[in-house]
Amino acid sequence: MKIIENIGKFVIKLFSNLGKFFLFTLFFFKYLFKPKFYLKNNLSYFVNIFISSIPIIALTGIFSGMVLALQSYTGFSRFSAESAIPNIVVLTLTRELGPVLTGLMISARVGSSIAAEIATMRVTEQIDALKTLNTNYYNYLVTPRVLSLTLALPIFVTLVDFIGVMGGYIVSVHRLGFNDNLYLLNTIDFLSLGDYLSGIFKAFVFGFIISIVSCYCGLFSDKGAFGVGSATTNAVVISSVLILSSNYFLTELFF
């Protein structure tokens, strides 16, 4: 009986949280178009996210491209299709690996920091203080973070795509003996605008998912140090799972 009771509690909590999250997202859109818009706050948050994430983005891009070139060579050399490596590298990066890996890395780097910061603000009554100062926390906390990350992720993905292709180029030319001009020519010729845009569309969606989930986990965290820890973990785990699962449906959309 205890097991059934626990399952029941879990299901009720799950649906209650889903409902709360849905309402939270609706309120975000409602306040997005309200006149109180703190431009300075939005801009500074965007710059902050951007600068702090560049190193991790560059590392993600370069190593993904390098590994992709090496692994593709291992497979394609078995049926003498080495010439397809530039095409595979650019296609895989722009359509798939760029947005997904960037999304996962940013969820760990930025999503966790958003959730921890907001959860700490909740625990230390700073959210209540905002209300007493007649400041809407959607406008002041949620909107800048969601807008900044939703707009920043496509830029990050573009950087990962570019740096990844360069990583593939370095390995292919200097390690596998490809002709450098031919590699770049193959890459540019093969890449279509649709490939790039499908990745960018995914980036917008992933940026929105990471930021809205992280804000929600922070704002509705439990109290105390345990609450802050759980909010951070939940933000990263839920964002990552949503990125991976929504990626399938987005891929179907552009298939």
Next chain:
Amino acid sequence: MKIEIKNLKKKFNENFVLKDISLTIEKNKSTIILGESGCGKSVLIKTIYKLFGFDSGSILYDGKTEVDIDKFSMLFQYGALFDSLKISENIAFTDFINNKTNFERKVLSLMNDVGLNKSIFDRYPSELSGGMKKRAALARALYKNPKVIFLDEPTTGLDPINSDKINDLILEVITKRRITAVSITHDIKSAIKTGDKYYFICDGIIQDKGDCKNILKTKNKFFKSFITGAKY
């Protein structure tokens, strides 16, 4: 502003925190709310502030149910200063986030009123001691010239000397500015020093009330136990 609370009930999930609270906060007087930890004091003042809703009963602000909460201010238990902003930006928060730039003089005057040195104008909250944070938070609470100020355990975490200084400061500020004050405290000494009327909450209801100067003469066994620390 006079605030009348009648038969207020408030529950979280199925658990009633405030079972039946009736009290009156007189205009320009200092009302003290006393009670054990977890008895619902903070919930009560946040409900009066309209940060929380309530289940039944009524709260009348100068006889009306509606109120502009911009007339209220709150000093939180641990200050609740925004870590990412400088002290000056914290104090003038509403002007700062609305990109107004001419708040320096007002901030400096308030810092002087609460006994803060102007050298901390550009410092961050993490660089201040507990007592300085409380003073900065009080300056922020006073920035919008409130009619009612809510003080949530203003001396918590401070040593006796700093507690006394904060009490003197609160007393001076509410007398000079003619503000209605509602304070939560565990500290009987602070209650006697800064309050006019007191209400003692126990188990979600008002167990005792009276003038602060007569606190030590109370006949209520629950309140006596609270004061002396002895079990009833």
